[in-house]
Structures are given as structure tokens and as C-alpha cells.
Amino acid sequence: xxxxxxxxxxxxxxxxxxxxxxxxxxxxxxxxxxxxxxxxxxxxxxxxxxxxxxxxxxxxxxxxxxxxxxxxxxxxxxxxxxxxxxxxxxxxxxxxxxxxxxxxxxxxxxxxxxxxxxxxxxxxxxxxxxxxxxxxxxxxxxxxxxxxxxxxxxxxxxxxxxxxxxxxxxxxxxxxxxxxxxxxxxxxxxxxxxxxxxxxxxxxxxxxxxxxxxxxxxxxxxxxxxxxxxxxxxxxxxxxxxxxxxxxxxxxxxx
Amino acid sequence: xxxxxxxxxxxxxxxxxxxxxxxxxxxxxxxxxxxxxxxxxxxxxxxxxxxxxxxxxxxxxxxxxxxxxxxxxxxxxxxxxxxxxxxxxxxxxxxxxxxxxxxxxxxxxxxxxxxxxxxxxxxxxxxxxxxxxxxxxxxxxxxxxxxxxxxxxxxxxxxxxxxxxxxxxxxxxxxxxxxxxxxxxxxxxxxxxxxxxxxxxxxxxxxxxxxxxxxxxxxxxxxxxxxxxxxxxxxxxxxxxxxxxxxxxxxxxxxxxxxxxxxxxxxxxxxxxxxxxxxxxxxxxxxxxxxxxxxxxxxxxxxxxxxxxxxxxxxxxxxxxxxxxxxxxxxxxxxxxxxxxxxxxxxxxxxxxxxxxxxxxxxxxxxxxxxxxxxxxxxxxxxxxxxxxxxxxxxxxxxxxxxxxxxxxxxxxxxxxxxxxxxxxxxxxxxxxxxxxxxxxxxxxxxxxxxxxxxxxxxxxxxxxxxxxxxxxxxxxxxxxxxxxxxxxxxxxxxxxxxxxxxxxxxxxxxxxxxxxxxxxxxxxxxxxxxxxxxxxxxxxxxxxxxxxxxxxxxxxxxxxxxxxxxxxxxxxxxxxxxxxxxxxxxxxxxxxxxxxxxxxxxxxxxxxxxxxxxxxxxxxxxxxxxxxxxxxx
Ligand SMILES: Cc1cc2nc3c(=O)[nH]c(=O)nc-3n(C[C@H](O)[C@H](O)[C@H](O)COP(=O)(O)OP(=O)(O)OC[C@H]3O[C@@H](n4cnc5c(N)ncnc54)[C@H](O)[C@@H]3O)c2cc1C
Ligand code: SF4
Ligand code: SF4
Ligand code: SF4
Ligand code: SF4
Ligand code: FES
Numbered sequence: 001x002x003x004x005x006x007x008x009x010x011x012x013x014x015x016x017x018x019x020x021x022x023x024x025x026x027x028x029x030x031x032x033x034x035x036x037x038x039x040x041x042x043x044x045x046x047x048x049x050x051x052x053x054x055x056x057x058x059x060x061x062x063x064x065x066x067x068x069x070x071x072x073x074x075x076x077x078x079x080x081x082x083x084x085x086x087x088x089x090x091x092x093x094x095x096x097x098x099x100x101x102x103x104x105x106x107x108x109x110x111x112x113x114x115x116x117x118x119x120x121x122x123x124x125x126x127x128x129x130x131x132x133x134x135x136x137x138x139x140x141x142x143x144x145x146x147x148x149x150x151x152x153x154x155x156x157x158x159x160x161x162x163x164x165x166x167x168x169x170x171x172x173x174x175x176x177x178x179x180x181x182x183x184x185x186x187x188x189x190x191x192x193x194x195x196x197x198x199x200x201x202x203x204x205x206x207x208x209x210x211x212x213x214x215x216x217x218x219x220x221x222x223x224x225x226x227x228x229x230x231x232x233x234x235x236x237x238x239x240x241x242x243x244x245x246x247x248x249x250x251x252x253x254x255x
Numbered sequence: 256x257x258x259x260x261x262x263x264x265x266x267x268x269x270x271x272x273x274x275x276x277x278x279x280x281x282x283x284x285x286x287x288x289x290x291x292x293x294x295x296x297x298x299x300x301x302x303x304x305x306x307x308x309x310x311x312x313x314x315x316x317x318x319x320x321x322x323x324x325x326x327x328x329x330x331x332x333x334x335x336x337x338x339x340x341x342x343x344x345x346x347x348x349x350x351x352x353x354x355x356x357x358x359x360x361x362x363x364x365x366x367x368x369x370x371x372x373x374x375x376x377x378x379x380x381x382x383x384x385x386x387x388x389x390x391x392x393x394x395x396x397x398x399x400x401x402x403x404x405x406x407x408x409x410x411x412x413x414x415x416x417x418x419x420x421x422x423x424x425x426x427x428x429x430x431x432x433x434x435x436x437x438x439x440x441x442x443x444x445x446x447x448x449x450x451x452x453x454x455x456x457x458x459x460x461x462x463x464x465x466x467x468x469x470x471x472x473x474x475x476x477x478x479x480x481x482x483x484x485x486x487x488x489x490x491x492x493x494x495x496x497x498x499x500x501x502x503x504x505x506x507x508x509x510x511x512x513x514x515x516x517x518x519x520x521x522x523x524x525x526x527x528x529x530x531x532x533x534x535x536x537x538x539x540x541x542x543x544x545x546x547x548x549x550x551x552x553x554x555x556x557x558x559x560x561x562x563x564x565x566x567x568x569x570x571x572x573x574x575x576x577x578x579x580x581x582x583x584x585x586x587x588x589x590x591x592x593x594x595x596x597x598x599x600x601x602x603x604x605x606x607x608x609x610x611x612x613x614x615x616x617x618x619x620x621x622x623x624x625x626x627x628x629x630x631x632x633x634x635x636x637x638x639x640x641x642x643x644x645x646x647x648x649x650x651x652x653x654x655x656x657x658x659x660x661x662x663x664x665x666x667x668x669x670x671x672x673x674x675x676x677x678x679x680x681x682x683x684x685x686x687x688x689x690x691x692x693x694x695x696x697x698x699x700x701x702x703x704x705x706x707x708x709x710x711x712x713x714x715x716x717x718x719x720x721x722x723x724x725x726x727x728x729x730x731x732x733x734x735x736x737x738x739x740x741x742x743x744x745x746x747x748x749x750x751x752x753x754x755x756x757x758x759x760x761x762x763x764x765x766x767x768x769x770x771x772x773x774x775x776x777x778x779x780x781x782x783x784x785x786x787x788x789x790x791x792x793x794x795x796x797x798x799x800x801x802x803x804x805x806x807x808x809x810x811x812x813x814x815x816x817x818x819x820x821x822x823x824x825x826x827x828x829x830x831x832x833x834x835x836x837x838x839x840x841x842x843x844x845x846x847x848x849x850x851x852x853x854x855x856x857x858x859x860x861x862x863x864x865x866x867x868x869x870x871x872x873x874x875x876x877x878x879x880x881x882x883x884x885x886x887x888x889x
Pocket of ligand 3: 485486487488489490491492493525575576577578579580
């Protein structure tokens with residue numbers, strides 16, 4: 001079997017997810033043995049043209065230029081993976097979608113406005129078909145390795161987008177919400193991070209986007225009524241990473 | 256016989272624990288931040304016997320959150336078992352959690368005993384601790400599962416001030432109590448007083464004579480819709496529950512992509528994808544239905560299934576729920592505003608219990624002897640077990656299933672499509688729809704897979720004797736019914752008229768087409784075929800329309816007839832409706848159901864429909880037995 005050709009592309013993002021790929025050195029050696037990284041501007045100087053077997057796209061699409069590139073990438077990649085929350089849901093760049101009229105915001109941020117062609121930030125599946133999603137800001141390296149293995153075996157990894165609370169309780173963490181009154185979003189956020197933040201005493205920020213059948217509106221009511229968060233704070237919580245998703249949008253609009 | 260009782264002065268606790276630690280690991284309640292957990296006890300000072308409750312119950316030492324069933328290398332070679340189990344002591348287990356273990360024993364030790372759970376149970380000494388103060392959310396007295404224990408312990412401690420009364424519950428417990436002074440009459444009185452005082456202080460209670468009946472009468476109730484709006488579907492309530500047993504099974508490979516392990520991991524019926532099967536079909540997508548599943552399972556189904564409490568009132572699900580969703584409050588709310596009482600019949604499972612000598616998790620190697628393409632995506636494989644002795648001993652009823660494994664990919668339940676009259680091989684007819692079935696589609700004659708089974712209850716071929724038989728199949732649903740045809744063919748004189756109604760989407764989707772002529776030749780047997788659509792260019796000389804359109808052509812009448820059906824659930828729904836309209840009774844109708852299955856042996860809980868385990872109570876059911884389940888089928 002020829003080694004599958006892999007490509008990694010970047011749109012509007014912080015490059016943190018790509019960095020996670022580079023950080024899995026010990027795994028990378030083995031994975032790189034099994035795969036041929038043909039295109040990854042961040043990791044190597046000589047990059048080869050497509051087609052590719054698996055393409056990883058990091059970042060949200062925020063400009064017409066990126067959109068054209070994305071369409072070309074889709075055609076070049078047999079399997080297309082959204083790498084990280086920006087590519088999955090819009091991520092942090094999508095905060096701008098909810099921050100008021102676009103021109104006003106652009107005027108606050110940039111001085112040279114004449115060449116600015118910005119469109120609302122969306123995950124890549126807003127525009128093209130996506131075959132697999134690696135959620136998280138940043139992605140979970142274990143999931144990445146599992147996805148690559150599954151792709152090599154030709155099977156669906158069947159990730160389980162149930163709540164972070166599940167992983168949190170398995171670690172027997174004292175609940176930040178119930179016992180400490182902190183606005184933890186773990187109950188409506190998809191697991192897969194091994195409850196990283198709550199295990200370090202920090203409330204879940206919802207970076208992996210909505211869990212299956214997430215009931216964000218109910219959690220928003222708890223934040224507002226029981227924890228006394230202001231309406232704006234509740235909105236900000238649900239719009240931070242995945243405000244584009246109908247699930248979290250409901251949370252943002254619930255109070 | 257009075258229980259033997261001793262006393263352990265609190266000052267001597269350190270020495271007592273140290274003695275235990277000499278030859279076992281000791282676990283008990285220890286502090287974690289503001290809460291408590293069961294954890295390793297280095298010395299008696301770590302033990303917090305004043306704890307109220309723990310985040311996870313001590314269940315985690317028996318039914319581990321993740322347990323390796325075996326390790327493998329390659330598609331069929333097993334290279335190792337799960338973790339070795341050492342001797343351990345659980346110190347300070349409350350009565351609710353001990354009763355929960357007794358309930359779990361029913362799940363894991365009765366039919367197809369689980370070797371891992373059993374080894375851990377056998378290697379664990381349980382030193383219980385009666386409750387002298389109620390915990391915040393507990394309601395154990397509703398089920399007599401606390402605040403005092405009467406069984407399930409080796410030793411039971413009760414705090415009476417400066418010492419513990421130590422009751423003996425087993426021979427092993429008696430040995431451990433050696434050297435302790437006998438309890439005096441006054442000590443025992445103090446103990447009883449402490450427990451009675453606690454009992455009186457417990458205010459939370461489910462006060463219904465028959466919670467099962469109440470819930471069955473209130474399957475539809477505004478409370479469920481209210482809960483649907485509140486519940487976050489986070490699954491925490493089941494994760495922390497001491498009697499929840501559900502798990503999923505998934506293979507993990509290392510970077511060789513060949514070697515790896517097959518663990519089981521706790522799962523939850525509160526999760527949307529808990530009931531998901533291939534092609535992304537989800538049986539319980541509605542959150543209200545999932546909440547009902549949990550509450551009903553805890554308060555009635557578990558009792559029906561295992562004759563043991565499904566809720567022991569530990570209160571954990573209440574304490575940990577972000578929305579404070581509370582079984583006591585739910586029952587009270589329903590009680591306060593119930594539907595008018597009506598008579599309800601609670602399902603009772605068949606009494607069948609199987610206790611094989613070998614590990615129920617380990618498949619046997621089976622060789623592919625022949626492969627026959629049936630349609631574009633469906634193939635019949637003829638298997639024989641690699642070990643001739645296993646093959647010789649292998650027999651099964653028509654309609655039951657096997658679990659087929661390819662290590663590294665996974666396992667799938669598949670009906671046996673042959674009849675056990677054939678001795679040296681057996682067939683499976685498999686549609687390629689996902690991981691395991693696609694991997695099977697790539698195999699060739701001579702390749703080896705893992706198979707365990709047979710599992711379940713099949714078609715009522717005995718009851719059918721002397722009666723007319725009507726067989727209605729749709730699509731792949733003919734596979735589990737083919738054994739019935741073969742069975743009747745071989746015993747033709749024992750059955751009356753026989754009619755086969757078979758429908759598929761198109762003529763090209765029909766299975767076993769090359770056997771149709773042979774079936775038509777069975778005396779007194781008629782085969783009717785139908786398809787939904789005939790694509791251009793395809794020849795078709797039979798009926799067009801859904802399978803129920805054949806009812807007008809068939810000769811079958813309700814008198815002295817048994818009807819068996821398998822196919823897509825929507826098809827079976829219309830078949831059953833059509834036949835009921837034609838005067839068939841639910842007693843005459845048998846259906847085969849599909850659900851997600853991760854074990855086949857009544858352990859993983861995935862296949863439950865209300866109180867029913869499809870894998871062991873079915874997959875074939877008499878329609879009369881299941882038509883009124885609280886969780887509607889069709
Ligand atoms: C009693 C019984 C008899 C059957 N008989 C036959 C038969 O004779 N012939 C036949 O072709 N089929 C039969 N089936 C159906 C067959 O079992 C399924 O088609 C098979 O399990 C598909 O497995 P797969 O690995 O190929 O599919 P996949 O879709 O890869 O896996 C299916 C399983 O994976 C899990 N899963 C799927 N999606 C997800 C997800 N997103 N997240 C987590 N887990 C997921 C679920 O547990 C699901 O059951 C039968 C089923 C039952 C219950
Ligand atoms: S800390 Fe957060 S993630 Fe953990 S159980 Fe509580 S709400 Fe869930
Ligand atoms: S813990 Fe509460 S919110 Fe979470 S699934 Fe259970 S009942 Fe629903
Ligand atoms: S249902 Fe709740 S109270 Fe009952 S045993 Fe489970 S966790 Fe405890
Ligand atoms: S089905 Fe029952 S045992 Fe399984 S997770 Fe749900 S409540 Fe727990
Ligand atoms: S309980 Fe596991 S399949 Fe039925």
C-alpha cells in the first residue's frame with residue numbers, strides 16, 4: 001500500500017492546532033512513517049502539489065480569497081478534515097459575527113480599510129462537504145492520532161460527542177458548577193478533551209462546540225438565575241467558540 | 256441466629272487498618288477538595304468515616320469505568336486477558352452502595368457471568384459502615400437499602416461514639432474480627448438506637464406502594480415534557496449511579512494498526528447516541544424518552560428484569576445534577592397529579608439463564624468456506640469453526656444471532672441465515688453498511704473471523720407445529736427467516752399451509768433469488784414476491800407495491816395460523832396493523848427487532864426497549880408480549 005499523502009492548510013486561525021500536530025513528536029515519528037506529509041507550510045520547506053489523500057484544514061473562512069482556496073482544496077483532497085474549532089464552527093474568529101455591524105467593527109480594528117474584504121467567519125462545512133471533524137481549541141492530539149489510524153484502517157472512528165461532564169465525573173473532579181458556583185459549560189460541550197479545563201480547576205469554556213442534543217438554553221437559565229450572570233455574560237459564553245451552531249445560538253438567546 | 260458482634264475502639268482503628276494492609280490493598284472514603292471519593296488508604300488517618308457520600312460509588316472497583324476484555328494482535332489472535340485482579344478491601348461502604356452491588360451481582364453474575372466482575376467480587380472484602388446521620392439527598396429508606404445493612408458485607412461497622420460495633424457477615428469477616436472484644440448488650444442497644452435515630456431523620460422518601468404501576472400509568476405526563484426542557488442530557492446522573500451498568504465496546508489499535516485491545520467503557524442512556532445503530536439511525540432521539548428510560552429503569556424496569564432494586568436511594572444523581580433533577584421530586588409530582596388509574600401489565604422477561612464455562616467475551620475462530628454475492632451490497636458467507644470439536648457441538652434455533660468480530664475493527668450482531676440441520680457449517684447474510692460489515696465485505700474464502708454465540712430467542716418453530724405459517728419478510732429481513740423456510744422444508748408434514756411474502760426495494764435487492772424455485776417446490780407452499788419500484792430495463796413478472804399489498808393475494812387466514820415477520824421497523828408496523836385488521840390476534844404474530852448491541856448477553860444495556868433486553872429476551876418476540884411496553888415499538 002502506498003503511503004497516504006497528507007496535506008495541512010491554514011485559514012484564519014492562530015496556528016495552534018497545526019502546532020499540536022507538530023507537538024506530537026513521538027507519535028509523529030510513527031505516524032510520519034505511515035503517512036507522507038506532502039504539504040504543510042509550517043513544518044517543511046518543500047511542499048508538493050495535490051491531489052492528496054487526507055487534507056486537514058485549520059481555521060475559519062473569513063475572506064472571499066480563502067473561500068476560493070477552500071473550494072480548490074476540497075477538489076484536491078479525498079478526505080477533508082476540519083482541524084480545530086475554527087474550521088469546525090468558526091471558532092474565535094466568529095466572535096466578530098455577533099459583535100455588531102461589520103463596518104463599525106472593522107473601523108475600530110484597522111486603519112487601512114480600502115483593501116479589506118471580509119466575510120462573516122464560518123466553519124468550512126458552511127461551504128464544502130467535510131468528512132471528519134477534530135474539535136477543540138486546540139485539538140486533542142489523542143483524537144488526531146485516532147483519526148489518522150482510523151483513516152489508515154478505512155473505518156469511521158465513531159467519536160462520541162457526549163458531554164464533557166462525563167469525562168469530568170470519571171476523573172472524580174469536584175464539580176465547579178454544582179459545588180463552586182462557577183459557570184462551567186461542560187454539560188453542553190462535546191467531550192474528547194478528557195475534561196482538561198475542569199480538571200485544572202477552570203470552568204469549561206465550550207471550546208469543542210455543542211455536545212449531541214445539547215440543551216444550552218437550560219444551562220443558560222442556570223447561569224443567569226442560579227449564578228447571577230448578566231445577560232451579556234451569558235451571551236458571550238455561548239458565542240465565544242461556536243455561536244454559529246444552532247445549539248449554542250439557542251443558549252445565547254435564552255435569557 | 257443472632258449476628259455475631261464485636262467492638263472496635265476508635266483508638267484501635269489504625270492498628271486494625273494496618274493489619275488489613277498487610278496482605279491486601281485497602282480502599283476507602285478519602286477527602287478530595289470539598290467532597291469525598293473512594294481511594295487508596297495509606298493509613299487509617301486518611302479514612303474519612305464521617306463522609307456523607309462519594310463522587311463515584313464503589314462500583315468502580317468491580318465494574319471498572321474502562322475494562323479491557325482482551326488484547327489482540329491481528330484480526331483473530333488473542334494475546335492476553337484484561338488486568339490481573341489482586342486482593343482488596345473496601346473499607347467504610349455505606350448500605351446503599353452495598354445493596355447496589357447486590358443488584359449489580361444480578362446483572363453480572365446470573366446469566367453469562369462476567370469473569371472480570373466476578374474475579375473482583377471474589378477478591379474483595381467489604382467492610383460496611385452503617386449510616387448514623389442521613390446524607391443530604393439520600394432516600395434509601397424508600398427501598399430498605401439503608402440506613403442499616405443486613406446483607407452483602409463481611410463486616411459491618413456502626414459508630415456508637417468512641418467505638419464501632421462490628422457485626423460479622425461472613426466467614427472471612429469473622430477471621431478479620433479475630434482478637435476484637437465481643438459487643439456488650441449495652442453496645443448493641445446503642446447501635447440500634449443510633450440507627451433508629453438516623454432512620455427517623457430521613458425525610459426524603461419515595462412513598463408509593465408500587466412505583467412500577469404508577470409510572471406505567473403515567474408514561475404520558477406533563478412532568479416528562481417539563482424535564483425535557485430542563486435536562487442537559489449530560490449523563491452525569493448515570494455516571495455516578497451505583498446500579499447503572501451500561502457500557503459500550505470499541506476496539507483500539509496501536510500504531511501497528513494490528514495489535515490493540517478491546518475495552519468496555521461506561522455508557523449512558525442519557526446520551527443521544529446511546530441507541531445509535533449503523534446508518535446513523537437513533538432509536539431514542541427524544542430527550543424526554545431518554546429521561547423516561549433512566550427513571551423507569553431505576554424505579555421499575557430493573558426490578559422487572561432482575562428482581563432487585565434499580566435505585567438504592569443514594570442521592571448521587573440529585574447531588575451532581577446541575578439541574579437538581581430528582582427521582583423523589585419526579586414521583587411526588589406525578590403522584591400529586593396522576594393520570595386516572597388503569598390496569599397495567601408489567602412485562603416479565605423469560606426465565607432463561609445461560610452459564611457457559613468459558614469467557615463470554617472471547618470469540619471462536621471461524622473460517623470462511625464460501626462466499627456468495629446476493630445483491631450489490633449483501634453477501635452470504637458460509638462459515639465453519641476452525642476447531643472441529645466446536646463446530647460439531649454448535650447448534651442453534653432458527654432466528655438467533657452471532658456476534659462477529661474482526662479485532663481492530665469491532666464486532667457486530669448478525670443473524671444466522673442457515674438452519675442447524677446443516678451440521679458442518681453455518682451461514683450469515685450480511686449487508687455492508689459500516690465498519691465491521693464493510694471489513695467483512697473485503698474478506699475472501701479461507702479468511703478467519705471471530706464468532707461468539709448463538710444468542711437470543713428465535714422463531715417459535717415448536718409452537719408453529721400443526722399450524723399454518725405465514726412468513727412476511729422485507730429486504731435483509733429475509734436472512735433471519737430463511738432458517739424457518741429450511742426448517743419447515745425438512746419437516747414438511749409437521750406444518751400446515753405455508754405462505755411466504757417477500758418484498759424488496761427493487762428486483763435487484765432481492766436475496767436468495769436462486770433458491771426461490773426450490774421454495775416453490777416445497778409441497779403446499781406459496782411464494783409471493785413484490786418490489787417497491789422496477790427500474791427501467793429490469794424485467795419483473797410479479798407484484799409491484801409494498802409488501803402489505805400482497806395480503807389481498809394470499810390465502811392465509813387467522814384460523815390456526817402463526818405469522819412471523821422481519822424487515823424494516825416501518826414495514827413490520829404496517830404488516831402488523833394490516834394483519835390485526837384482518838382478524839389476526841397479537842398472540843399469533845411474531846416479530847424480530849433490531850437495536851444497538853454491544854454484548855449480546857444482557858450486560859451492556861444498549862439493546863433495551865423499556866424492560867426488554869432485545870439480545871436475550873428476543874430478538875424474536877410475540878407481539879402480544881411487547882405491544883404495550885411503556886416505550887412504544889409499533
Ligand atoms: C439481532 C440482530 C441481527 C442482525 N442481523 C443482521 C443480518 O443478518 N444481516 C445484516 O446485514 N445485518 C444484521 N444486523 C444489523 C447489523 O448488526 C448492523 O448492520 C451492524 O452492526 C453494523 O455494524 P458496522 O460496524 O458495519 O456499522 P457501523 O455503523 O460502523 O457501526 C455500527 C455500530 O457502531 C456504533 N455506532 C455507529 N455510529 C456511531 C457513532 N456515531 N458513535 C458511536 N457509535 C456509533 C453503534 O453501536 C452501532 O451499532 C442485525 C442486528 C441485530 C441487532
Ligand atoms: S466541573 Fe463542569 S464539566 Fe465537570 S461535572 Fe461540573 S459542570 Fe460538568
Ligand atoms: S445529570 Fe441532570 S441534567 Fe444531566 S443528564 Fe442527568 S438528569 Fe439530565
Ligand atoms: S438513581 Fe440516583 S439515587 Fe438512585 S441509586 Fe442511582 S444515583 Fe442513587
Ligand atoms: S439504561 Fe439504566 S443502567 Fe443503563 S445507563 Fe440508563 S439508567 Fe443506567
Ligand atoms: S444487553 Fe448488550 S446487547 Fe443486549
